[in-house]
Amino acid sequence: MLIGPMTPTIFKPINWEYYGIYKRYQKVTLEDMTVLDVNKEAFDVIKEYAEHVVHKLDVGLGLIIKGPVGTGKTTAAVAIMKEAIQNKRSPYFISMISLLDKLMSLRDQEERYEFEQRIKNCSLLVLDDLGGEYIGKDKDESFMLKRIMSIIAERNQRSKSTIITTNLKIKELKERYDERVIDRLGSTNQIITLSGPSLRREEWREL
Template sequence: MEEIANIIQQKVMIHTAGLDLQCKICSNCGTPIEHVITFNGVPRKVATNCKCRAEAYKKKLADEANQERLRKIEKLKVCSLMDEGFRKCTFENWEHTKESEWLYNIGLKYCENWKQAKEKNQGMLLHGVPGTGKSYLSFCIANYLIDQFVPVIATSSINIINKIYEGYGRNGELGELEIINLIQEASLLILDDLGAEHSGRSGKEKQIIYSILDARIRAKKPMIITTNLNVQQLKEKLTGSDGVARSFDRIVEACQPLEVIGTSRRIKKAADNQRCFKQLIS
């Protein structure tokens, strides 16, 4: 009888406890800040995040992620061409002409579909004569994505090579490895004016370029490359002493070649300046 009485008393206590477990409600959003769980048959109240606290925590994590991306972007500027002039290259500042409209549309579509491009490691090889807007387009893409907190580095092969050579006197080969690793941190690499580098130092430049391209492709991180050479000229420029075009093969593996044609903006500007000067001195 005593055992039965104890069981009945426990059931009454549990039932009574359950009646007292009314969860508190957030005065701000009106959702519970507590909920009831059952442990060993006994209901208990435990704290939980209400809707507004959960959203605030989610926002905090997003802000921290964005700050980390911004720190990466600042770090990437060490090896970049991202100066004041670079920041002026935006789609908002685009000079719309019949010749340039198709290029504008390609760049904007690439940015709008960036997540898909990143997932599939889709890049571009923009080639054509100087002054047709290849660099400007690539920098517009870079600035658009940077404003979306995407880590981007925009640099040139010459700049990378010079930075590495500068480091030899201080850190030796370790400096080279650090620079290449830093470049690989970017979600998108803009490699401007490829092929303008000279071919000295027993092919060292070609080795550096190949290391960068190979690392990017292995990491499945996209690149946008610009060059003033045509496709065949670029292939010949990047071919090693053994006759194998390793770097070029890496480029076409991940970058869609697009020939940028049109009137050179630099030549047009030079002609405008010449007319202004003649008017000045006449």
Template sequence: METAQDIVARIIEELDSVDEIDCPKHGKQKSSNGQCWACIRESIEKEKAEAAKQAALTARAALLSKSGIPRRFMHASFDNYCVDKTIKQQQRAYAIARHYAENYDDSMDIGRSIIMTGAVGTGKTHLAVAIAQSALARGKSVCFTSVQKLIRSITDTYSRDAEQREKDVFSAYRAVYLLILDEAGLQRGTENERNIITEVISDRYNDQKPTIITSNLPLERLKDYLTERAVDRLLHGGVLLEMTWDSYRRRGDL
């Protein structure tokens, strides 16, 4: 790929004459056809920077559209998360989640996971998506799905006419950079469901891939649905955020 200096050099070779000019911005500079070489270089660098920025935005938009993040939460971020300064526990949860997202080399990149528990409307999904936004901004893949949908995507492969094979679906969940499993504990809690969840979480744990779990259940009850083994792996180097304050929705913050 040509640098700005390479491009300037090539343009200069194609110009008819080289003179000097007193550029208002750069002072005495070489010029061709009345154009300051430093100005030409700056213009090219600016155009390339804008093109790179636009390419990054386009790539992020593509990743976001494939992430499965619900439309309601598409714009969820740390900046628009409402923190009640009178609730210390909420301030702590927010600070930990933001630190986790911003210091990704010591969290997501080494597979540290998060379990968020608490009643409905406490902002679990919002914080999870805010973390996902930081991964997307770095060009990383994100998969947001409910535990029920994850289980269904696996059990759908059991039929003879299934379009996908079971191992391929497991591989897809293992490959994604950040996996967010929403609403854990709403499934029936059968042995097959627990086996599926344990396999997904264990695969990602072994590959050092971060997983975020949200649930309305307290941790001890959540173990009945995820299995103690899966929870242990999630919290090995991971974080438990217990979000027990009042619902945003009841307070009118959402």
């Protein structure tokens, strides 16, 4: 029996931008992150989530990673996303500023629908810097605030995993957003607090 030449397997490079991961974060891994002693326990929880990311997503569990600017919240969230991608899941990362800009700029109804369906149905949604967006002076009448809460609430109801990074304390989140939605997140999202000085200061010293 003659066997013809084998067709080589071609591995396509991952299109990180499709998942919302841009150049700054495309090479990050949990193993390469600088972890301060004060945050070791918190990072143990983050690593455990990443190691069991398939199960976490299957049962709709997420994280709220809070703490001061520059403590590694976004990097940790992206590193978890990359684990999900390696396990054939399709997460999506978007900053709150970009989310509001996208919702405001999409005039075509079909494009808006497709975008909202993606952020409502993707296996893992990372909302970066919750609280850093402008929602207007009157939060009770803010269209954008209502859209944000609708997205988070709907994902919670569908048992879709969401990772939130924020500089705000839980009390501040409840004051700024719908307290009922934040409380619901508390039942499915483990709260992790990172602390210490900004790691970005080291980057500035090296310039």
